[in-house]
Amino acid sequence: MTMAGESSFYTLHYFPFSLYSLMTRFGLVLGRRLNPHTAPKVQIKLVNLHREENLSEEYLTLVNPRGQVPALTSQALASPLTDSRDISEWLCEKQPELVPDHRRTTIQSIMDKLYSFHAMALTTGREERKHGIPNRAAELLEKKDLGEHYRRTLEMKSVFHELCYNDMFTAASIENVEAKAREFVQELDSALNEYNKGQLWIFGDRPTILDAHAAALIARLMDVRRQDLLTQRVQEYAKGVLASEEWNEVTHGRTTLWNASLGHVADLNPL
Template structure:
C-alpha cells in the first residue's frame, strides 16, 4: 500500500455492543448507501471490552487515553477522534449528503439533545446501578509488571473513570437523564410528525446522520425495556428502520446487548 493510499484509510475501533459505536457504524452504512463515491474507506477493528483490550497499553497510549470506544484513527488525522459526536461530524464533512441543508437546523437541534445526556444511566443493569461500575483501571494498577507508560495511562484512565461514573447512578442523576431523554424523543417525534409521511427515514426517502444516532438509541432503549421513554410514533418509525437492509448490514441481526447465546465477541463473524 502506498503512502497516499494509507492516508486515505481509516480504522474504526469498535465494540459491537457499544451504543455509541453502533451509532457510528450505522452512520457509515447509511453514508455508503447514499453515495459510495464519497464514502470514506473505513476498516472496522474489534476492541474487545470483554477482554479489556481497551485498557491495554497500546490502546490507552496510541488510540484513546480514556479507554473508550468508538475511536477513529488514520494517518490523515492529526490525532485520533475519540468522541462519537466528533466522528459523526467528521463523517458528515466527508459526506455532506448526511446533513441536507434544508434540514440542517433540525438535525443539529435534535443531535444536541441526544448528546446532552449519557445513555448509560438509562441502560445499565439494576446491580450495576446499586453498586456502581468497578474501576478496573485502578485494579490493574495493583499489578507489579506494568511498564511505566502503561502505569501512567492506567492512572489517567482511573481518574477519568471516577469523574465520569462516580455520580452517574444516583436517583437525581438518573432522573435528570430521563428528563433529557424525553426531551430528545419529543423533538424527534415532532420532526417525524412534520416531515415523515409514512416513509422509511425521518425526513422521507433518504437517511441522515440523525437516523443513524436516533435508531441506535431507540434500539438500546427497547432492548432494556425502556419504551416508557418512547412515543408511539417514534417506536413505529424505528420498527421500519429495524426491518431495513441498512440496519441488518450494521448489526447483522444482533441486538444491541450482548448475551451468552451470541457466543464470544471475538468469534463473531461477520463483526
C-alpha cells in the first residue's frame, strides 16, 4: 500500500462509556449507513479511561494534550482532531448527506444549543459531585522520573483540568447547565413536532448528524434518570433510536454507563 493510501485511514481514539465518544461513533455509523461509498475508513482504538491510558505519555504527547476522548488521528490530518464537534464537522465535510441543505439551519441551531453546556454537570452522581473530580495529572506530576516533554504535557493537562472542572459542580453552575439543557430539549421537541411524523429519525426516514449527538445525550440523561429535563416527545424519539440496528452497532446492547456486571472494559468484545 502506498503512503497516500495509508493516509486515507483514520483512528478514532475511543472509550465506550464516554458520552462524546458515543456521539462521534454513532455519527460514523449513521454516515456509513447513509452512503458507504463516501464513508471514511475509521478504525476504533480503545483508550481505557479506567486504566488512565488517556494520561499516558504517548496519548498526551501524540494524540491529545487535554487527555480527553474522543480524538481522531491520521496521516491525512494536519493535526489530531480532539473535540467531538470538530470530528463531526470533519465527517460532514466527507459525508454531506449528514447535513441536508434544507435542514442545515435547524441542525446548526440545535447543535449549538447541545454544545452550549457540558453534560458531565448533569450526569455525574451526587457523591462524585460532592468530592469533585480529582486532578490526576497534578498527582502524576509528583513523580521524579518524568521526561521533560511528558512533564510539560501533564502540566498542560493539569491546568486544563482546573479550568474545566473546578467550578463545574457548584449550585450556580449546575443550575445554569440545567437551563441550557432544557433550551436544547425544547428546540429538539419543536423540531420533532414539526418534522417527525412517527418516523425513526428527527427529520423522517433518514438520519442526520443531529440524531447522532442528540440521541446519545438523551440516552445518557435517561440512564442517569434525569427525565425531569426531557419532554415526553423527546423520550419517545430516543427510545425508538435506542432500539435501532444503528445504535446497537455502536453499543452492542450496553447502556451508556459502565457497571461492574459488564466486566473490564479492556475485555469487551466487540468494543
